[in-house]
């Protein structure tokens with residue numbers, strides 16, 4: 208499109224992205240609300256030069272591009288054309304953009320600035336991104352975390368054969384509710400973007416409705432995932448909190464399959480299906496997620512399962528998942544519940560055939576097959592891996608107040624960052640313990656771990672990091688200082704942890 212054609216239009220910072228002042232730089236991240244994903248945003252959190260955050264703060268949707276550029280050029284004391292040249296790269300950009308400013312390089316995701324269709328709910332002013340220190344775009348670990356999760360307990364109503372949770376000891380929530388409210392308040396005040404609840408079963412926590420109300424009140428959109436059959440009055444209680452959507456994890460519509468997969472009693476099937484019925488009638492949007500394991504694999508029954516949800520107007524998504532390795536299950540257990548290659552292919556093909564035939568979106572969550580990669584391809588895929596956000600931008604509060612990396616590292620003492628019972632989130636985040644865990648010195652790595660002598664150590668460990676869960680799953684919990692099995696220098700894993 209011609210530049211002159213767009214000068215009179217109103218462009219806005221994509222409402223799917225939010226920005227934060229991170230003391231020595233700014234951070235741009237995807238908003239905590241899946242409905243914004245329809246705005247074609249990448250799932251990102253990226254560090255940017257504060258000057259760019261200031262520039263983007265002008266795009267609040269209150270004026271045309273021409274007027275915005277006039278303001279930008281007068282604020283930065285640059286020409287109108289100079290401002291236009293910088294900004295035009297960020298308008299409806301279909302892919303990420305690498306940016307250089309003042310000798311610093313950083314990255315901006317796709318569709319940073321889009322034509323205004325709706326109001327932004329969060330606007331900024333240039334003063335929000337004034338920093339008082341030297342700009343630091345090098346260190347990946349954020350000065351202030353942006354993602355928090357809270358594990359209410361590790362207690363469930365089912366005993367799934369593929370369970371990935373650490374249930375060697377059951378923890379119920381022992382954090383006083385008043386302290387939880389203070390944490391939510393602090394999270395909001397330091398700019399935490401999302402505050403998720405993980406389980407364990409949320410509905411077994413006595414204050415679940417008060418917790419939801421407090422999180423919604425602070426502006427967080429909680430994604431609830433449950434296997435708990437909710438009764439009519441519990442659904443009333445849920446609605447009263449303001450809940451609009453829920454994920455029901457249901458692996459089959461057949462009682463015997465559920466008894467096999469979830470080790471539940473014979474009445475569970477009817478109770479959970481009744482619960483879906485009531486949620487649908489209550490107008491709560493529903494996502495159904497099914498883990499299809501080897502022992503219950505039957506293509507006809509999976510088809511029946513998909514068709515079953517046609518009758519529910521509020522079922523919006525049905526997702527079929529292949530079970531993955533659990534750190535807390537034995538190799539024999541994994542080989543019992545995993546899917547064979549033929550089953551994985553058949554499941555993907557069935558989903559492909561069924562897509563578009565239902566009023567809901569049918570999805571699969573099956574990792575792509577990565578066999579026969581050359582050494583060069585393996586390296587490429589390792590360097591292109593996703594970052595581990597644990598202790599870099601996110602943290603997880605356990606039911607006893609201890610803080611760890613993520614919902615999968617659970618109670619592992621090696622990865623504890625601190626405890627929030629008597630310390631603030633920022634005190635834990637800035638503690639020596641948390642910082643030292645991110646910047647683990649090479650000298651503490653045992654000599655049998657290739658990391659101990661790795662020439663790429665700092666680039667790897669102090670940047671994207673590695674998945675601790677994969678390391679421990681592949682080599683054992685005592686080998687947590689080994690490389691991730693995807694690293695080109697990693698020894699052959701002791702355990703087979705691949706889905707395929």
Ligand code: SF4
Nearest residue numbers: 658661664667690694
């Ligand atoms: S995981 Fe691999 S690349 Fe990273 S430090 Fe260890 S050996 Fe080096």
Ligand code: SF4
Nearest residue numbers: 595597613674675676
């Ligand atoms: S340890 Fe693994 S599962 Fe946890 S945040 Fe890091 S990459 Fe994700």
